Amino acid sequence: MSESSVSAMPTAAAKRGGVFYLYKNLWEQSHGRQGELLGAVLLLLTAQCVLLSVPYFAGRAINVLQASGSAGIGEAGIWLSLVIGATALSWVFHGPGRLLERNVALEIRRRISFGLFDRLLSLPLSWHEANHSGVTAHRVQQSSSALSSFTQSQFIYLSSAVRLVGPIVALWLLEPYVGMSAIVGFVIICVSVVGFDRAMIRLAHRENDAERRYSAALLDALGNITSVFALRQSRAITDLLQRRLEAIFAPLRRSIVLNEAKWCTVDVCSKVLSCSLVALFAWLAVRHVDATVGQKTLMLGSLYMVWEYASQAGGVISTFASNFQNFARQHADFASADPIRDANVKAADATTPELLQASSPDSEYYMVRDLVFSHPGGRDERPTLNGVSLSLQQGRRYALIGGSGSGKSTLLRVLAGLYEADRVAVDRRNGPAIVTPSAAAQMLRSNVTLVPQDAEVLEGSLAENLALCATHAGAPAEGQYSEAMNTACVSDFISADANGLSTAVVERGANWSGGQRARIALARGILAAADSNLVLFDEPTAALDSRTEARVYDNIFAALPNSCIVSSIHRLHLLDRFDEVIVMHEGRVVAQGPAALLAATSPDFRQLLAMYRKEDSAQPASQSAAA
Ligand SMILES: Nc1ncnc2c1ncn2[C@@H]1O[C@H](COP(=O)(O)OP(=O)(O)OP(=O)(O)O)[C@@H](O)[C@H]1O
Structure with missing residues (x-):
């Protein structure tokens, strides 16, 4: 895939409303746990409201000491114990609230x-x-x-909200002009923070794109390490990784500059605001003349309250700035899966259930007519499969042959329902014809098994690898493993008992030879095909020597006597084991019938046969017998 097409993908997400987008998804994803989520919000809000009383209690203690001296120690002690009590009480709400919130966050991550x-x-x-x-x-x-980390950050957002509103209300109650000035100051600073963070969200999207391309290159390099070593690709791969890392750094560098500018603005402005609020309160207080004593009064406890609330107000601006930055990041990161969510999948045809029912496993033949398929983004203007027609009967074996690139693998994938044709009609004996590509793909997918060309094995034991498949009815029984291993000739190199089944398979099956890996994958394919009426093999024995290859085919045909089997093959010495041959040329089926008939009637078949005989006679005898 080209680098430009990768980077062009996730921009739709950026258009969605940030805060609503995240909260909407949080709400939807917590279904069934929404009570817990609301409970957490309530508990965390209560904890923050309780904490708001702390500066008030502390300020009252100072005021009492200022007014009454040592006589007020008892009362001041009561106010101070209320400070401790309020702090302890806030934890009674905060602790359970956080537990609930984090449990919901884990569930959301799982979902x-x-x-x-x-x-x-x-x-x-x-x-x-x-x-x-x-x-x-x-x-x-x-x-x-x-989204999980957004969920468990709710307490930070809630505490910021309470610490934003609470000090303003408190300052307003202490002195309305101070409260009003705080609001104006907050609004100015918030608008500038939002401006900075908007720009940073855009950079975060670019950074995420670049990071994914870097991860993809790293995965390719490590996943193909044999080629990297064998073909001395280290230098080229390192250069590629460096270029991709540099592509991450470009938006990151701009983001770092913006971030520092933002924090400088926030820090200076919040300090100016805090000091201004204290100064304003002090100035208003000393202007007030106490009529009874005839002097200006400035209660230190009240000044402490203003300082504390003003500091909280200043601190809230910093918290807001940092929260908004986290929030921007979470938004960009959550939206990174939007190309998966938004991927355009054609809706299944409305008549599909009926058609699926009609295609019960006792269907006795498939007649595929006028199949056209183009690979999305394919290089060729012409369709990859262009008007393919073939007929397949239950219990018969078909060899699919053709030159390289003639469309054999593509045809097998369409027949397995893995690719949806652009146009196709499928006739069956026991049901109406299917003429809708989506319905045909669904019907084929639920009746057909394809054993793919690549022997994809996973890290684990041999038994775990065999278990990684299912028939249309469900997982195969463990008792069937040894039979499948015999069929695929796995038991030639490993015993088909518990001991053999516990043998390790490392990443990509690197501890097995290519032929052994192919037979393990084939054994798994045979297990998955047990109840399929059409079984497709894509060159499953290409990595085997010709004698083992022939044994494997004999075993497969004996193990699946009632299925229709189509197998693409390159080595034509196998042809006499098949009932019919399907010949492909440039995306078309140019001939179908028994090999003897085609030898007499099809020039394409004769040409392939001649080519094969020439290649075969050119090979050293040892090669075809090698294990
Ligand atoms: N995913 C894909 N995207 C675009 N084009 C593809 C894709 N897969 C295959 N093609 C093209 O479709 C054509 C048929 O390929 P296909 O793999 O079906 O041939 P084949 O007969 O199985 O070849 P081979 O015998 O070499 O495996 C080729 O021209 C190939 O380049």
Whole structure:
């Protein structure tokens, strides 16, 4: 995938309303736990409201001491014990509130991770081919962590809100002019913070894009480490990684400058505001003449209250600035999975359920007519499959042959329902014809099993790898493993018992030879195909020597006697094991029938056969017999 197309993806997210977007998703994702979420909010709000009384109690203690001296020690002690009491009481609400909030956050992370994974599984194969797996994995992780961390940051946002409103109300009660001045000051500073952070959100989106491309390159390098070593790619890969890292740093550097400018503005303005509020209060207080004693009074406790509330007000500005920055980051990170959420999946045809029912496993043949398919973003103007027609019968074996790039793998993927055709009609004996591509894809997907070309194995034990599949009815029983291992000739190199099944498979099956890995993957494919009436194999034995290859085919045909089997093959010495041959050329089926008939009637078949014989005779004898 080109670098430009990767970076162009997640911009739709930036258009969505930030705060509402996150809160809407938080609310939706916490369904079933919304009571807990509201309970957490209530408890955390109560804790912050209780804490608001602390400066008042402390100020009253100072005022009593100022007015009554040592005679007021008892009363001051009561006020001070209220300070401790209020702090302790706030924890009675804050602690349980945080527990609730963080538990909901964990649940939200679980839901988003699995929700996105489910969504990924529902997207067509072509979507996955067009999107780098490293990029997609990064999106899932970043988005699920972001909303989870947003959820468990609620107490910070709530405390900021209370500490924003509380001191203003307190200052207003102490002196309305001071309260009014605080509001004006807050508004000015908040507007400048929002301005800075808007610019920083845009940079965060660019930074996330660049970071995903860097992760993708790193994953490619580490995932293909044999080629990196063997082809001396280290230098080129390092250069690529450096370029991609530099692409992260470009928006990051601008963001760092903006961040410092923002903090400078916030710091200076909040200090100016705090000092101005104290000065304003003092000035207003000394202007007030006490009529009874005839002198200007300035109660130190009240001054302390103003200082404390003003400091809180100043502190809140810093907190607001930092919260907004976190919030901006969380918004950008959560939105990074929007290309997955927004991926355009064609809605299934309304008649699908009926068609699926009609296509019960006892359908006895498929007649595929006029199949047209183009790879999205394919290089060629012509469709990859152009008017393909073929007929397949239950219990028969078909060899799919053709030159490289003729469309064999693509055809098998369409027949497995993994790619949706642009146009197709499928006739079956036991049901109405299906003429809608989406319905055809769904029907095929629920009746057909494709054993893919690449032997994709996962890290774990052999048993875990075999368990990573399902028939249309569900997971295969463990008792079937040894039979599948025998069929795929896995038991040639590992015993089909508990001991053998516990053998380790490392990442990408690097502790097995290519042929052994292919047979493990084939055993898993055979397990998955147990109840499919159409089973497709995409060159499953290309990595095997010709004798083992022939044994594997004999075993497969014996293990699946009632299924229709279509297998693409390159080595044509296998042809006599198949009932019919399907010949492909440039995206078309140019011939179908028994090999003997085609040898007499099809020039394309004869040409392929001649090419094969020439290649085969050119090979050293040892090669075809090698294990
Ligand atoms: N994901 C894809 N995106 C775009 N074009 C593709 C994609 N996969 C295959 N193609 C193109 O479709 C054509 C048919 O490819 P396909 O893999 O089906 O051929 P094949 O007959 O299986 O070849 P081979 O025998 O070499 O495996 C080729 O021109 C190929 O470049």
